[in-house]
Amino acid sequence: MNPANQGSTDAVESDVGGRVRIFDTTLRDGEQAPGFSMDRRAKMRMAHALEELGVDIIEAGFPQASPDDFAAVAEIARTLKTPTIAALARCQNADIDSAGKALQGARHSRIHLFLSTSPLHREHKLGKSKQEVIDIAAAAIYRAKALAHEVEFSAEDALRTEPEYLAEIFSVAVEAGASVLNAPDTVGYVTPSEITEMFQYLRKHVRGADKVVFSAHCHDDLGMAVANSLAAVGAGARQVECTINGIGERAGNAALEEVVMALHTRRPLFRVDTGIVTRHLYPTSRLLAEVTGQPVPRNKAIVGDNAFAHESGIHQHGMLKHRGTYEIMRPQDVGAKTSLVLGKHSGRHALRQRLVELGHEVDEPTLDAVFESFKTLTDKQRSITNDDITTLMDMHRNTTRTAAVAVES
Numbered sequence: 427m428n429p430a431n432q433g434s435t436d437a438v439e440s441d442v443g444g445r446v447r448i449f450d451t452t453l454r455d456g457e458q459a460p461g462f463s464m465d466r467r468a469k470m471r472m473a474h475a476l477e478e479l480g481v482d483i484i485e486a487g488f489p490q491a492s493p494d495d496f497a498a499v500a501e502i503a504r505t506l507k508t509p510t511i512a513a514l515a516r517c518q519n520a521d522i523d524s525a526g527k528a529l530q531g532a533r534h535s536r537i538h539l540f541l542s543t544s545p546l547h548r549e550h551k552l553g554k555s556k557q558e559v560i561d562i563a564a565a566a567i568y569r570a571k572a573l574a575h576e577v578e579f580s581a582e583d584a585l586r587t588e589p590e591y592l593a594e595i596f597s598v599a600v601e602a603g604a605s606v607l608n609a610p611d612t613v614g615y616v617t618p619s620e621i622t623e624m625f626q627y628l629r630k631h632v633r634g635a636d637k638v639v640f641s642a643h644c645h646d647d648l649g650m651a652v653a654n655s656l657a658a659v660g661a662g663a664r665q666v667e668c669t670i671n672g673i674g675e676r677a678g679n680a681a682l683e684e685v686v687m688a689l690h691t692r693r694p695l696f697r698v699d700t701g702i703v704t705r706h707l708y709p710t711s712r713l714l715a716e717v718t719g720q721p722v723p724r725n726k727a728i729v730g731d732n733a734f735a736h737e738s739g740i741h742q743h744g745m746l747k748h749r750g751t752y753e754i755m756r757p758q759d760v761g762a763k764t765s766l767v768l769g770k771h772s773g774r775h776a777l778r779q780r781l782v783e784l785g786h787e788v789d790e791p792t793l794d795a796v797f798e799s800f801k802t803l804t805d806k807q808r809s810i811t812n813d814d815i816t817t818l819m820d821m822h823r824n825t826t827r828t829a830a831v832a833v834e835s
């Protein structure tokens with residue numbers, strides 16, 4: 427049993443220490459991005475991988491969105507054993523009932539309600555007053571409470587909402603029975619210092635703040651989703667909503683693997699733990715790429731092909747002496763491998779190492795000669811294989827032999 431799932435009101439209240447729950451929304455916000463939708467079968471495969479990864483909560487979908495999404499949430503709820511299964515719903519009876527029904531078989535279920543709170547959304551999207559929005563949220567939470575083990579309330583566009591009003595609607599949400607309060611940066615607008623201020627304010631001013639978990643849900647429109655999520659943790663958030671490979675609406679959500687490895691690698695700074703089995707990060711990332719048909723960018727932090735690859739000679743020389751010179755994480759901790767890639771920017775040290783690995787004996791004159799032809803080749807060819815290296819070595823041997831024969835005759 428995952429200790430994070432035992433009861434929903436055991437919030438960690440201090441700014442440092444404790445457990446941060448990882449709420450994975452790859453199957454909901456992640457799949458909302460154009461090109462990333464997943465059918466029931468794909469979602470099942472991902473859900474099993476997410477369970478193995480050790481996420482605390484899987485947001486399996488939005489049951490009211492389509493019959494297949496309802497079926498996917500229901501199957502995930504029936505099948506998975508460890509994580510809490512969440513389903514998204516608007517503050518509308520049909521959505522709430524459909525989420526409750528889809529979650530019926532779950533060992534631990536959560537209805538995730540959302541309603542816009544910012545002035546822009548209240549006026550233009552919902553056409554509702556402040557009080558009307560509060561009343562709609564309260565009624566929805568009461569209804570959802572009867573249909574799931576717990577209710578999370580998200581104030582959509584929270585970070586562009588008046589702090590006093592946000593604290594008020596969250597206070598009402600706690601009274602109505604919500605045990606997780608999510609303050610999303612829906613449009614990826616804020617900076618780390620601003621989100622810190624907002625979470626500190628909410629934890630101070632929401633009535634019943636000590637009974638609930640505060641959650642961050644950050645989008646990457648300005649490339650700050652991970653930094654903002656970490657800042658929120660620093661300000662007391664104890665749930666982070668994130669996705670594998672950072673997929674999600676527009677520029678995406680905070681990348682799960684980046685949030686987790688930042689908390690893990692810089693533990694003395696954050697002083698919190700997650701339940702993530704980090705060596706599953708890379709395989710889970712690759713599975714997502716497979717089921718969506720969307721490759722992981724090479725330079726993606728943690729899980730990209732280049733995340734632990736070194737081509738530059740100066741870096742390779744350092745790596746051969748001590749891997750800590752250019753790596754801050756052990757690749758095996760995320761299920762990946764280090765690679766010293768030979769290319770245009772490589773130097774003699776890495777070339778010698780590869781020649782030795784391929785079983786060639788190399789003295790300094792040989793290395794110099796092969797290195798020269800290697801550099802000529804890399805100016806023409808972006809990727810160099812072991813076969814290329816062997817060919818260069820064979821060519822050098824042939825040249826040396828021919829020269830020796832010429833001298834003899």
Ligand SMILES: CC(=O)SCCNC(=O)CCNC(=O)[C@H](O)C(C)(C)COP(=O)(O)OP(=O)(O)OC[C@H]1O[C@@H](n2cnc3c(N)ncnc32)[C@H](O)[C@@H]1OP(=O)(O)O
Nearest residue numbers: 455458488490491492516517518540541542551552582612
């Ligand atoms: C920030 C987020 O990520 S929120 C989640 C966004 N995700 C999605 O929208 C994906 C799934 N969505 C869908 O499949 C469709 O939008 C459906 C089936 C849910 C709804 O479709 P439709 O009924 O045709 O409505 P449509 O999407 O065009 O418009 C949204 C309606 O929901 C209302 N609405 C929006 N948010 C909420 C809310 N949190 N609570 C209550 N009503 C809301 C809007 O005011 C609008 O109402 P109206 O039809 O009375 O004008």
Ligand SMILES: CC(C)C(=O)C(=O)O
Nearest residue numbers: 540580582583610612
């Ligand atoms: C539903 C909420 C949490 C959301 O996805 C957002 O505000 O970005």
